[in-house]
Amino acid sequence: MNSREKIQAVIDEMGKVVVGQERLINRLLVGLFTGGHVLLEGVPGLAKTLTINTLAKILDLHFQRIQFTPDLLPSDLVGTMIYNPLKNEFEVKKGPIFAQIILADEINRAPAKVQSALLEAMAEKQVTIGETTYPLDKPFLVLATQNPVEQEGTFPLPEAQVDRFMMKVFLNYLDKEQELEVMRKMSNMDFKYEPKSILSLKDIQAIRKEINEITISETLERYIIELIFATRNPADYGLTKEADYIQFGASPRASIHLNLAAKVMAYLAGRDYVLPEDIKEMTPDVLNHRIILTYEAEADNITSLQIIQTILSSVAINR
Template identity: 80%
Template sequence: MNSRAKIKQVFDEMGKIVVGHERLTNRLLIGLFTGGHVLLEGVPGLAKTLTINTLAKILDLNFHRIQFTPDLLPADLIGTMIYNRKLDDFEVRKGPIFANIILADEINRAPAKVQSALLEAMQEKQVTIGDESYILDKPFLVLATQNPVEQEGTFPLPEAQVDRFMLKVFMGYLSKEQELEVMQKMSNMDFNYKPKVILTKEDISNIRQEINKITISETLERYIIELIFATRKPGDYGLRDEARYVQFGASPRATINLNLAAKVLAYLDERDYVLPEDIKEIAPDVLNHRIMLNYEAEADGITTMQVIDTILRRVAIGR
């Protein structure tokens, strides 16, 4: 079975358990195939954890789920040094961060010290315990869920950490028909379907090599640059209202991630080249957590999604 047939089978297996989240599965695969971390945001009960758990079972990878709580300590995440009486010496006890896929469940319920402990692992793919640094196994991917910050008992994530997430995906409510299907499926107390393992480390490595062969024209590369710069200096692009509202634009990581994510979209659509539609489709997920608006925007009820939508409409290709 070739790689694209296996990917189609992944979507089929996901659909047997998770209803109405094909777009979310698409975004999780983008993260998996590029090594980019993904942050999911939505109110409780939208199947964020179920979706990630199901995907982890479909992958032949080491998986750990970490429930983030206000009393979680950095050592609970990365590990610590413990004294071994028999050896009369200290030894390393590795934490749950040593896995291929980490589900950081309700990541914004843990305090800043724990959030900071993730930074080295997410960016450098290594963890330091005591005086030693330990390389994490490949692939290494953090899939985090987050409740909106206005929910009680949550902490906003540090900007440096948020920027290390390749994508931030907002999850909304299902349609009436989809929710009816969920109710009918989950009301069956005997429902206990176990998804098949489909993708291995070797499959993921092969898919990444195939994605590297996806081509993107210089015109579209420059289009990506223009989009990113429009988030930083909207006034230079005739976006006067947006210039009033944007405090900080997207970082250089956004440029790299938008390029990579567009290539994966093309690959998943069984093309070997990127179209402008690929860039426009994935841009909101790449940019929404990297644009910081000021208090004037908040007062006027302006959101980052509205700013991104305007930029995508007003910045022309081949400008």
């Protein structure tokens, strides 16, 4: 099989376990092929953890699930120094962060020190234990989940860490037919399917190389820049009301991630060039967590996604 056939095989294999989450699977593949971390937000029961677990089984990579809790310590994440009485010396015991795919379940339940340790891993692809810094295996990908409903015992993620996520993906309920299929499948107590391993590290590296060769015109590169600047200076684009709603716009990291995400969308569609639709499709997921709203926006029940849609409809492509 060629690379695109293997990707379709991955999607088909995941569909045997996960129902109705095609968009989620697509975004996880975007993160995988670009090395971008992904934050998933949705109410319980939407198969966030199941989807990530299934993807990990399909990939021939080292996977670790870490359940974040308020009493979690940095050493529980990265590891610690332990004393070996036989050798009369301290040895390093590496933590679960030393994997290639990390499922950070309910990431917002961990305190600030744990978030700081995770930030180093996400940003630098390394961790520090004692006085020594250890590089992490490649690829290193954090797929995190959080529950927007239950806020008791949670800690807001630092803005610097939130910005390290390539995308924040909001999940909605399934439609009636999809939920009916889930009910029928999961009500069968004998149902058990072990996904086959399809993509190896070598396959992922080959796919990344192909994606790197996807072309994007200067017109569309400048369109991405205009979208980012519209979040920082909305009044310059005639968005006077949005100027009152946005406290801080997207960081420079957003333009990089939007460019990469658009290339993956083009690749998955079988093209070797980016279209405006690829950029527009990925803009909400790449930007929604990078726009910091004012109190006025919260008072008016305005969300970042609403602002992004207004920006997309207002910013033109200058050919």
